[in-house]
Amino acid sequence: MKRIFALLLTLAMMLSLAGTAFAEPITDFVTYQTTANEMETFNILYSQYAKELDVLTNCIDGLLSNDNYGNLVPGLAETWETLDGGLTWTFNLRKGVKWVDYQANEKAEVVAEDFLWGLEWVLNEKKNLAANMSMPSEMLVGAQEYFDYTKELPEADALALGLEKFQEMVGIKAVDDYTLVFTCKAPMPYFATLGSYNCLYPVSGKLLAELGAEGMKAVFYDTLWYNGPYTMTTYVQNNEKVLTKNPTYWNKDIQTFNTVTVKMVDSVDVAFQMYQTGELDNVTLNEANLQTIYRSPSHEFHNHLNEARPTKYSYQIHLVYDKKLEDGSPDVAWNTAIANEAFRLSWYYGMDFTNYLGRVNAINPLNCTNYCYTAANLVATSDGKDYVQHVMDLIGLQPSSETYTRFDAEKGAAYKQQAMEELSAKGVTFPIQMDYYVQGSNQSALDTAQVLKQTFIDCLGEDYVVMNIKTFVNSLIKEVRAPQLASFYINGWGADYGDPINYLGQETYGKDNAFYSRAYSKIDLATDEDLIAQYKEFTALVDAAAAINDDLDARYKAFAVAEAYMIEHALVIPLYVNISWQLTGVNDYSKIFAAYGIQNNRYINWETNKQGYTTEDYVNFAKVYEENRK
């Protein structure tokens, strides 16, 4: 009965979509990017920014890719397997894939050795300047050692290195032209997901021979070799780039555009103007444009407002446990307060962030609610239950479109009272001063900070905490983070590969590779014993989960326990996911949608409509998508 009902529902929705299905699809897609996001490199092995990877992911294929539900799908590797619980991984490459130049002239065949050349480049300190080396060096046998070896070599010697020493040291082997074997340091059941990330991408050995190391560093769109669905046929810096369908592309089953033109515009306002005149096929709206359209039912685009899908980033409040004052001395009052669990929990329960979320999504703020540290859709247990749902069950919270469910005024007030008593006994005076930094030239960030400040006043009171909005000129890292001036940061993490360790590992205690601990929270420098004990407990839970390599369900459930522990002790406070509003002729639900890796912006299999989709279309897309997921 359930199946029949689902079938009928899907059928009904498909019928309601029939109108849009008959709409004329876009064959030459025109989109935009702001000039601040212009590419700086065409070397996908070197790039670490979305502004480049979002383009280059269309030009070069890696071992694996994802589908629109985030599942791993074959890329250059047709099949992949591990026979020893994740210690060694074999990727069987497809035959006959061609490297072509930007005009689609065939140059060479893609072979397993190209992946060796790619990884050698990444791990050679003099070639790739340590970009993208952290994950392979953490995971693969001999990778860190090879990096250290190249670091010690004179520049010319390191640049001249071939594959001999590399193969001798690093756990990667081209068994033949179409078989690639990786050897991990320990069993890593998630290693295959790294196959969709650019640190394991190939580069043709013949291209390297042609360009030389210096030439490869400066590789340009017209000297690059391509094996992806598009080649870049035009590139004019700060103006436009044109991707043209690669006629030799191996996958004939996918749908691509004939061309994709990315126009570089000064601002979203210019992009909106261009959308109105039909020069663009999509535009993400800023708050002013969104409000103008939303508040005016007669506006030509009022019925075309579409809520985008969440980005892969999960945003948190990162608390700083070793804050300093501007004169370099420790901020004793803050450091003492934030080490107190009741103080942190008064934030966790006592803050209603609805107004703050309104700065992220002005129409549906509660759609941006985020109660977990890890982003949704990263991994799921074998019963199909998302990892994040396991965490939510443990912390006892469920998102609601009506209320901010984590907010509990009574609990917040009780923790506030407890914190004031405990901290007063330690000599802390109230209100506690907290410093929050935003870029001085960013008016939008200043406005958002003002909303946050007001939220603190409304929810916790000025007798308890006072949020000081401070500004930096150019670099948060250099001006604020290095001298440890902020009381807390709001920042987001997007995973590079598909395992919770890529999130939780960033917050552990006493580990060099724990990014947020080392760079932001400075927990390793904290002195409060209770706080350190909690962090050690959390770290032990993460380590225990990471040690489970033979049962993915058990692994994910153990990680969920660790994450729930971190959240319930408010070591980090989850805040939001980013959901914007747009006018578009693209069905976002047909796009690749992965919570990790670099595949999301591939212009393949996109369902489009020249007239632009209506709000109703998008609601139906979401329903059909969710039905199909089930």
Next chain:
Amino acid sequence: MLLYTMKRLLQSIVTVLLVVTIVFLLLRLLPTDYYFTEEQLIKLTDQQRHDQLAAAGLLDSPFVQLFRFYEDLANLDLGTSRRIQHGVPVTQVIGGKFLVSMRLGLISLAISLFLGVVMGVLQARYKDKFGDHVGTAYTVFVNAVPTLITYSLVLVLGARLFKLPSMYSVRNVARSSILPVVCLSLTSTAGYMLWTRRYMVDELNKDYIKLARLKGLSSRKVMYRHVLRNAFVPLAQYLPYSMLLTIGGSLLVERFFSVPGMGTLLTDAISRYDTSIVQAVVILYASLGVLGVFLGDVLMTLIDPRIRLISKGNTR
């Protein structure tokens, strides 16, 4: 004249070298962290950063670096870009850009010079008449309204009413250049109108004009043979400078219409701390600046023979 030229040339070279040296040394005073992106600062260890700086010679004394820079400059090597286009020679980065800026700049300069001078002359001739008031209103409007608002108006009107492309495109240069050229011309036309009118009115009130009129010269002859010629001298002085500076492009117009020119290069390079680009662009701008001033002086002597660039004997 030859002596003057040689002297000015020498002065110009010294000026350019001085500017470049000061900029070079100032850039070296900034903390070395600025050589790295935020991402690199996050991911690289202190040792890795140190190694990279050492390998690039950026830990040497600023004077050693300066000497090396001039040595490379003598070989016409301006280095490679670190950030704007990683690893690409600076000359290549700049190469394609200045032609675009120069083309748009020269077209708009020609338009604004022609329109500005003609309108200025007409305003002066029909001073305090309706046309003069309209011209003054235009000048006040262009100068009073914030530039970005004027550009937005041009963009909206041009794109919606005339279906012109909203941004510059290398695949449709002619049509897509119209709106940037209009924006570039708007302000400078107003400038030329304002100054031509002012100089002309000044000249019209002088005694030699009254005398010429009393002698029975036609109004037309007085206006064009005497007034305009004398009024144009101060404008002419800045003409070569303006023409050469078109190579530098316009920051606002180029950014607004995504013109791939020189206008945004210097600010982008400074904000990304791409020192090789900054140095090269500073050399270019400084050279163009001193050359423009020099050519302006020469042009003035050609238009007005009374002006001498070198002192004559027995003159007071």
